[in-house]
Amino acid sequence: MTEAGKTEPMACRRCNEALNEFRAELADGAFTGEIQYVHVFEDAHDHAPEPRPAAEVPEEDLVFHCDFCSSTAVKWCYWADPIKIAVLDDEDRVREGSGFSIDWAACQRCADLIVLKAIDRLADRAVSCQGLPADMREPQIDLYIEFFATRKPGRRRIKRRRT
């Protein structure tokens, strides 16, 4: 993994969604210096992301997705090392060299499974809640094994507005 330093979290100026960060990499894994910010579900938006520092917005106004099941009812933030994610295009070619996730948001139900280290049940939940094809279960399991292997102790409550 390229050690390119931690960047500031970004949110979309138009919809307040916390944006995912992709770092373009060369074939040898070197960071190109190019960072791209994307919505979690690009298809769900009628606009391109307009990144601005998330710190400019009160946390309770930001929209987060659970990094496990995609629920927006997030409650906890966990910390893990950056994890490399290959994003494939329709022909299964690597489109993005690397994804970067340091802060992991989780809803209460996924947090209950994190306490149990129930990787199988987290993967089942991700597949059913996000309507993923069955062959996405294995990559989810690999991702969660990485998460648990590099997870830092503790968690933080994400500020939410009372409704």
Ligand SMILES: [Zn+2]
């Ligand atoms: Zn947006």
Ligand SMILES: [Zn+2]
């Ligand atoms: Zn969840």
